[in-house]
Amino acid sequence: MRAFLFRILVVLAASIAPLHAQDALPDDDPHVPLLQGTLSAEGDQEASDAEVTxxxxxxxxxxxxxxxxxxxxxxxxxxxxxGSYGLLHQNYSDSLIDQQNSTGAKLTLNMAYELFRKGTPEALVVAVAVEDRRPMFGSDQPPLFAGFGAGSLVPTAATWGQFDLGVTQAYIRQNLFGNRFQYTVGKIFAPNFVNAYPFFDDNRQFLSQAFSTSPSIQSPLRGFGAVAAWYPTANGLYLQAGMYTSHSDDTGSTVDDFFNTSEHFYHFDIGWTGRPRAGLPIAARGPTDSDNIHVSGWYRNAQDDGTPKSHGVAFNVNRMVSERTMVFFRGGFSQGWAVEKTLAGGVGWRPTGQPSNLVGIGLGWADPAASVLRPQYTAEAFYRFHITRNLAITPDIQAVIDPSTNPDESVLWVFSLRARVTF
Structure with missing residues (x-):
């Protein structure tokens, strides 16, 4: 009980993040904060607070x-x-496991605290997230697993899985030398940093993994790791690298796995970033990298259980084409992983007069490594609208064309309704 209460206290202390750090940058500073994605503890809270204001x-x-x-x-x-509480309901036009409907819930508590250099962009921040995810209202499987069961090669709701209440992230983070050097160390959610881009958050944006984290990357999820970014010049060029244990544990510790095994995941990115635009970012999150092009190389060691090594390359291009519109184009190639090739593109548009509302349309293709499975195409469209500043509703539709593991279907339709309240 004391250990559990300590976890909760640490989590409540870590949801408090410096929301003003980005605004402290000069307008012409190209050194954008790169390590504060919206699925991190403080990034999630920053995005929620941006919506609130x-x-x-x-x-x-x-x-x-x-x-x-x-x-x-x-x-x-x-x-x-x-924190936040979300509900997601999905209906599948067909399912191999005879589960036509699935409802999942997410409870998230975020905290962040500035340990040193408080109130400055170079504050040392400790951040923690406590989460609980589960199926609801009689669903046998949460949306993550029900989407697989329906026959889709990639998740139809990438992070809407199942685990009991516990600490899912606990790390320290700091930006130094005017944001030219940035680092994060601790229990982290690796997809926040691997080939990340503004529309990778399925709490607020696209649900299908075709448009969030790249399906061609065999990335670990929640575990111990370290990532750093460096701007070697003043024109937006950056280098980013990370090392993580290959062993994920949603609410447990993987520190021993990181230091006592040789089973790791590595990535190295080289890219160029533009300065975020003024006002609320197009994706309604905190530090949005609005104009970005990068290439990510990755490698995963062979595992003691016989899982072979894997490696690959992925790329991303996203750019603001108007004050309210962002376009993106992404893809990847891998060897030794289940999804061998991917391409995806789309657009996000912020309607006039409603700065937190968002419309998204995406088209994606994924080619499985197994020759017995056919390539799959995914189209998705969503509209997120706010009833109040902290309550958003998102209807969403996906057309999974030639679902790879459901060969009897030509189109698998997925109808979704997501509700999320932040507090």
Whole structure:
């Protein structure tokens, strides 16, 4: 019990992140924070708070006094905290496991605290996330597994899985030398850093993994690792590298695996980034890298259980083409992994007058390594709209064409409805 209470206290201390660090950069500074994705503990909270401060909304939230108090605590102490609760329902036009419907729930508590150099862009931040994910309302499988069961090669809801309440992230992070050097160490969610881009968050954006984390990368999930980024010049060029244990544990520790085994995942990125645009980013998240091009190389050691080594290359291009519109094009190639080749492209558009609302359309292709499986095509469209500043509803439709593991179907339709409240 004492260990559990300690975890909760640490989590509540880590959701408090410096929301002003990005704004402290000069307008012409190319050294964009790269290691604060929205599926990290503090990045998730920053994105939620960005949505809270955006206007206008159809009506005020009942939690307005709570948000004002949180902001006051953050300004006085350097502690940021909060959380979210989400529900996702998916309906499949066909399913190999005879589960036509699946509902999943996510509870997330985030915390971040500035240990040193409080109130500055170079603050040393400790961040923690506590999460709980499960199927709901009689569903046998949560959406992550039900989508596989329906016959899709890639998840139809990439992070909507199942595990009991526990610490899923706990790390330290710091930006140094005017953001020219950035690092994160601890228990982290590796897809935050591997070939990441602004539309990879299935809490707020696309649900299919065809448009979130690259299906061609055999990335670990939650485990101990370290990642660093460096800007060697002043024109936006950056280098980023990470090393993680190959062993994922949603709510447990993998420190021993990192230091006592040779089973690791490595990646190295080289890219160019443009300065984020003023105002609320197109993806309604905190530090959005609005104009980016990068190439990611990765390698995963062979495992003691006989799993062979794997490696590959992936790329990403995303760019703002107007004040409210971003386009993206991504792809990858691998050897030794289940998905051998992928391509995806799409657009995100922020409707006029509703700065947190978002429309997304994507088209993707995935080619499995197994020759007995056919290539799969995925089309997805969603519209996220806010009822209040902290309550968003997202209808979503996916057309999975030639689903790889459901050969009797030409089109697998996936209809989704997502609701998410932040607090």
């Amino acid at each position: 955006a206007r206008p909304f159809p009506r005020d939230s009942l939690l307005e006094p709570w948000f004002a108090w949180k902001q006051d605590v953050q300004e006085r102490t350097g502690l940021t905290f909060g």
